[in-house]
Amino acid sequence: MVDPIGGANTDPETSGLRRRAPEEVAQPAQALLERGLTEEARAMASAAIRSSPDERSAAPLHAVLGEIARREGNWEEGVRHFEAAAAHLPVTWVYASLAECCWRTARLARALECYRRWAEEAPANGGPRLGMANVLRALGRFAEARQHLEKAGELNPADARVHAARGCLHASLDEFDDAERELSAAAALDGSLAFCRLIGFGRPFFEKLAGLPEVPAPPVIAEAGAAPGFSAVVLTSCDPLYLRKYGPYFLASYAQNAPRRSLLHLHLYDPRPELLVEVKDLFARAGIGRYVVSGGHVEVNDGTDYTRRVIYSCGRFLYLPAWMEQYRAPVLALDIDAVLENGARQLVEFAAGHDAGLTSREPPDSPWLDILAGVLVANPTPAGLSYFRLVRNYISHYLRAGEAHWHMDQIALYCSLRMLRRFADPPGIAWFSGEALHAGIWHLGHAYDYKLADERLARYRLGGRLKPDERSGSFPQEIWRWLIKR
Structure with a gap:
């Protein structure tokens, strides 16, 4: 027709x-x-x-x-x-x-x-x-x-x-x-x-979370030019499907607009070994010579794709405190479907002198939406580490209880902050302006494919051809396994 x-x-x-x-x-x-x-x-x-x-x-x-x-x-x-x-x-x-x-x-x-x-x-x-x-x-x-x-x-x-x-x-x-x-x-x-x-705010819950064990950083599976001396770390994480769909735009925009002397850290969920060939090719085509790639297999207790995808969406918060301690530099954490224009350096600078930089939803909506998980700055101060450890423990607690749900990362960011304000020393927060943020970093969004037609993406297209989308198998278990137990 x-x-x-x-x-x-x-x-x-x-x-x-x-x-x-x-x-x-x-x-x-x-x-x-x-x-x-x-x-x-x-x-x-x-x-x-x-x-x-x-x-x-x-x-x-x-x-x-x-x-x-x-x-x-x-x-x-x-x-x-x-x-x-x-x-x-x-x-x-x-x-x-x-x-x-x-x-x-x-x-x-x-x-x-x-x-x-x-x-x-x-x-x-x-x-x-x-x-x-x-x-x-x-x-x-x-x-x-x-x-x-x-x-x-x-x-x-x-x-x-x-x-x-x-x-x-x-x-x-x-x-x-x-x-x-x-x-x-x-x-x-x-x-x-x-x-x-x-969603919880009470003292018994807060004390229970505070007693959960540390989560070590996952292993590095590739790196280049990662010697000390970087000013900030730009962190993103994804599975192979999202890497192929959004990764080229993210990496091209990072190469053009990242903070000076920054290090890119890409964490991959469930990568096959051959995916590293694609990743290195993407880095080369984007002109990125300083990076770290970590990765590991995600095994879920109920075996459902829903639970796996929830972990993909919030898993970086499980390792963020370990990376903060490892790098001892500001960490700008972004979703892989973000496109950096001119705001990345400004966000890191604006959050300087604070323990974290967070974005509040405008207008306010709910405890599961009011702090956006897709863009934040984590500074490795004592209060910053305490906050993101509590966020990590919040997510870990519910994953181990078999309660994996969308919005878990944003709920953890919101409720952890409210509990620290009630029962301990809260972190100092630099609140990013939504208007300024959207001018410098904008999201495509997995549910908003119409944005892929945005003419602004034209300047962030990489040459070459990616492999077609496919479900990736797991990385060898001897490299790393994270097992969620009931």
């Missing part, structure tokens, strides 16, 4: 659309989207908008494109399309979706306005009340947030999201026992919120 609005079209479901008014195309485009044919729906709606005589007739098509953007997590595009739709299509679901997109892009006043409009049109629905509570909590208007949560609970008493939002509100107010109770209730009601069970 070609362009459904112009040109030959042999699809019986969409042929003849050229003769329809643009607003009549929205329904078949939505039907394609619901069948999972996202690109076909996008092409159909986009072509119809181009032929639309005015914005009013294009409004339903903007709603379809907004929904596509919302599902892809492309919140800025969602705002653009839903605003265009809402101007001429004032229906409840458009305002509900626009509210979510505005909330995700920190347009809090507009989000609140849309949630209120939704609440007026659907007074028996607790959803808009919950949305207003989240926005008001982010604005620091806690009393109003509590009122809306009470109403949401009356309308939807079995909604796990209400319990989760109550837990977040209690955590914001330092009401830690109440926060744990509500978050546990949310996890019990909804399996998708199982990670809420991992």
